[in-house]
Amino acid sequence: MILLDQTMSIIEQFVGELREADDDKRNHLIKSAVSILEISTEALQQSPEFRSAFGMVHAEFLKYPEARAVFERGLKAYKKFQE
Numbered sequence: 294m295i296l297l298d299q300t301m302s303i304i305e306q307f308v309g310e311l312r313e314a315d316d317d318k319r320n321h322l323i324k325s326a327v328s329i330l331e332i333s334t335e336a337l338q339q340s341p342e343f344r345s346a347f348g349m350v351h352a353e354f355l356k357y358p359e360a361r362a363v364f365e366r367g368l369k370a371y372k373k374f375q376e
Contacts, residue, residue: 311322336343354360 311319314322333343337347
């Protein structure tokens with residue numbers, strides 16, 4: 294429990310600093326996030342276990358009413374992109 298509390302404290306501190314960060318720090322975060330997404334994409338391509346876990350999270354999300362609004366926004370953005 295101590296480790297969890299410390300981890301949550303670090304995350305809260307990080308988010309607070311990020312909100313106040315300058316453009317250079319935010320751009321650094323964006324580059325790091327892109328790297329994480331690239332690694333996640335590779336994991337989807339290579340790991341059946343990762344695909345299964347990814348699918349379970351999304352399948353669970355689809356059970357909730359919030360999912361509809363998310364999909365509607367996504368569809369609207371896609372249609373706008375196609376124009």
